[in-house]
Amino acid sequence: MYLLIPAAGMGRRMGSNRNKLLLTLLDKPLIAWTLLAAQASERIRWIGVIVQQEDWANLQEIVKNLSLTKPIHFILGGATRQDSVYNGLQSLPAIAEHVLIHDGARCLVTPALFDRCAEAILHCQGLIAAVPVKDTIKIVDQKTHLITNTPDRRQLWAAQTPQAFEVERLKQCHAEGRRLGWEVTDDAALFEQCQLPVQIVEGEETNLKVTTPVDLALAEFILRQRLGDR
Secondary structure, three states, rough: EEEEEEOOOOOHHHOOOOOHHHHHOOOOEEHHHHHHHHHHHHOOOOOEEEEHHHHHHHHHHHHHHHHOOOOEEEEEEOOOOOHHHHHHOOOOOOOEEEEEEEEOOOOOOOHHHHHHHHHHHHHHOOOEEEOOOOOOOEEEOOOOOEEEEEOOOHHHHEEEEEEEEHHHHHHHHHHHHHOOOOOOHHHHHHHHHHOOOEEEEEEEOOOOOOHHHHHHHHHHHHHHHOOOOO
């Protein structure tokens, strides 16, 4: 299985002026924990890390220090996550039929979740990891801040990554998105815009996206629990 890791963002909501994936979680950069999970996956065989030019040397050094045995390929990122994934898709080997896409900032992903998604994509066109929403969600008017609707929580899932797709179909969706100027926050939305089916694979509550300092503190707590507080 082929894996693309978008890692070309900045850490503005983290209060950082550098790529947040270079920040330290316990004794390693955030991206290192993501890469170690991919290394431990039984199904992933090829890893593409999508980065900006200014982070290239730092990421190469991190990979070198981890002594990973799976091939790591660095791909130049774009102006947006959508552009970065597009670049990543163009860099896949021609024989790639399916691809996993996982945000580098979801550094607590487990090898088991990678493997579940890698198995499931062999039987569908597209999928995302997701978890049921526990909170009551309100639809709010942006101007008045008045509630306009309360959707049924039983129908709501919080999207995560990995997301997985048939490579050729996803390339077609990205091409259509570029042609029509669609701006989306994940690849499943492109599939949906093209009227293609996307199914759910049960995600993990601990598979949080590290975006703010609070997220980083939560991630440290979870990781310490996994490692036995060492």
